[in-house]
Amino acid sequence: MKTEKYKSCKYFHFEDVFVEIVIANNYSFKEAKRIAKAETKAILKNDFIYLIFDNRYSIVKSNDRKLYEFEVCTKKLPPPINIKEMTWNQNKELILHDEYMCKPDDYLIVSWSITEAYEKLKSLYPHMTHFDLSSLRYRIEKENSL
Numbered sequence: 001m002k003t004e005k006y007k008s009c010k011y012f013h014f015e016d017v018f019v020e021i022v023i024a025n026n027y028s029f030k031e032a033k034r035i036a037k038a039e040t041k042a043i044l045k046n047d048f049i050y051l052i053f054d055n056r057y058s059i060v061k062s063n064d065r066k067l068y069e070f071e072v073c074t075k076k077l078p079p080p081i082n083i084k085e086m087t088w089n090q091n092k093e094l095i096l097h098d099e100y101m102c103k104p105d106d107y108l109i110v111s112w113s114i115t116e117a118y119e120k121l122k123s124l125y126p127h128m129t130h131f132d133l134s135s136l137r138y139r140i141e142k143e144n145s146l
Contacts, residue, residue, distance in 0.1 A: 003028065005143040008036035012133035014044065015124075016073040017117060018107065019133065021060055023051055025143060036138035044131040046122075047115045062114040070117050075106035 007025035011018065021042070024035045040053035049060040049068070060067050078099050083091055094100065112120070121131055 006032035008032045009139045011136045018071040022067045042133040070112045071107045
């Protein structure tokens with residue numbers, strides 16, 4: 001009997017740039033989920049993304065195109081607000097306000113390589129040598145059977 005295999009994908013972002021990365025593949029569902037739920041640190045450098053998770057590390061190179069995909073948020077969001085000066089009800093209203101909510105069609109998949117994404121961010125933040133990516137969510141997906 002053939003055992004089904006799964007891959008773990010994590011979604012990261014820096015500002016308006018998002019990237020989904022396959023962090024592990026060819027695992028049982030239970031193990032893929034455990035890996036996906038593990039705290040993961042991702043660092044975007046000039047031609048690779050350095051991943052630290054589950055007491056190990058991995059490097060995703062710019063030419064590993066099947067392991068990552070970039071998106072950008074196209075919605076122009078209003079300027080940040082100091083929520084410390086707001087009442088509880090104002091905070092509650094703000095969280096549900098459409099101006100601050102992004103929907104799936106507010107994102108555009110771009111065919112950037114890791115190098116291109118780094119160069120675009122570097123042009124906006126020339127003083128930075130790398131970009132710490134924040135983790136947003138994970139996804140477990142069944143591997144394609146051959």
